[in-house]
Amino acid sequence: MAKVKGDIIVDIEKCKGCEVCIDACPTHTIEMSEKVNGKGYHFMQNVHDACTGCTNCAIVCPDGVITVYRIKV
Amino acid sequence: MSDTITKEQIFKPENIVYKKTDLMTDNVLSYCPGCGHGTTHRILMEVIDEMGLQSETIGIAPVGCSVLAYDFMNVDMQQAAHGRAPALATAIKRLLPNKTVFSYQGDGDLAAIGTAETIHACNRGENFTTIFINNGIYGMTGGQMAPTTLEGMKSSTSPYGREWHAMGHPLKMTELVARLPGTYYVTRQAVHTPAAVRKAKKAIRKAIELQQQKVGMTFVEVVSNCNSGWKMTPVNANKWMVENMFPFYPLGDIKVDGKLVKEV
Ligand SMILES: Cc1ncc(C[n+]2csc(CCOP(=O)(O)OP(=O)(O)O)c2C)c(N)n1
Ligand code: SF4
Ligand code: SF4
Ligand code: SF4
Secondary structure, three states, rough: OOOOEEEEEHHHOOOOOOOOOOOOOOOOOOOEEEEEEOOOOOOOOOOOOOOOOHHHHHHHHHOOOEEEEEOOO | OOOOOOOOHHOOOOHEEEEOOOOOOOOOOOOOOOOHHHHHHHHHHHHHOOOOHHHHHHEEEEEOOOHHHHHHHOOOOOOOOOOOHHHHHHHHHHOOOOOOOEEEEEEEEEEEEHHHHHHHHHHHOOOEEEEEOOOOOOOOOOOOOOOOOOOOEEEEEEEEOOOOHHOOOOOHHHHHOOOOOEEEHHHEOOOHHHHHHHHHHHHHHHHHHHHHOOOOEEEEEEEOOHHHHOOOOOOHHHHHHHHHHHHHHEEEEEEOOOOOOOOO
16 A cells, blocks of 8 residues: 655744644644743744644644645555 | 665655745744634635736735734735725725625624624625635634623633623624525635645635636535633643534535525
8 A cells, every 4th residue: 555654844934832733633742842942032943753744733823833744655 | 777766866846746926925924823813814815816817806804813814915905994895895896897806704703893894895795705604703802702702612802701791692604695685606714734624725726616607605614713812722722612602603605605504
């Protein structure tokens, strides 16, 4: 069966640390960072390798800072 | 083929499955973290983008937090005096009937100071699309009570909770306009989860498509959080919204093809 592998790029400086994306991720791939960005917000980061490229996090992000990639493996 | 996929293999333009539409400018949104205004702007612009209507669309920004919507939406925009967006949208649509026209308004704008403009534009069956962000509060000015504030809900001007003997009942503007003959499609949506966002986007797409068929008013309410005004974290505000706003403002279509599909 064809499998898919995804990954995301977060525009860290534009992330406002709202955390709305975290629960939206079915594979628990993302977490908030300990570090803050230039505006002082904890930003979202990709911490596991489980992303399927489902786009959920990007669709629900109010600031539209997530780009999602997906390939068939 | 090897099982390990490198970042270089994935991060190629042809593998992009989602990115912010070019119809949203690169300006940083002026909204608080987690506010539904941003999500709603984006899905509205995605619809305009996917329908190829960028140069054919004119939007009206309101007074309220979304007063700067013209800085974020990469289409022609005008900004109306408080509550007057439906009047301005009426003028623009009548003068340029082939343009796609939308008004984008909060509940203080649409359901308080602009009640007359809203009701009459809906009753006249003006052929534009209204996007109505209902967060139950005046966000921009510091969280004052709005007509849409729930019974018992605390705001800066109802610190002990809204009490109807003194402050009146919450107003279901969307149910009200659904009863007017000039509205053709009336629906209530939300943008707090991926599934809700996908549904809300479909509803906006339907509204814009119907506008092209010149059917009359198409009206999409989006129940949203004002986490700053509610004094909650964005995640808690969304939870509170599901538990408290949705029972009173239930999601779903209210009027389809000019016919009520729900008792109002
Ligand atoms: C004629 C006039 N009256 C009052 C105001 C002050 N004012 C600015 S925004 C606002 C309320 C906005 O609330 P809402 O429409 O719910 O939008 P939100 O900020 O919650 O998105 C008010 C009363 C104004 N700008 N103009
Ligand atoms: S695309 Fe889907 S799986 Fe990947 S991080 Fe976002 S929500 Fe999680
Ligand atoms: S939803 Fe967007 S802005 Fe909010 S934390 Fe996630 S990436 Fe950042
Ligand atoms: S005050 Fe409320 S409505 Fe305004 S941007 Fe902040 S959360 Fe959104």
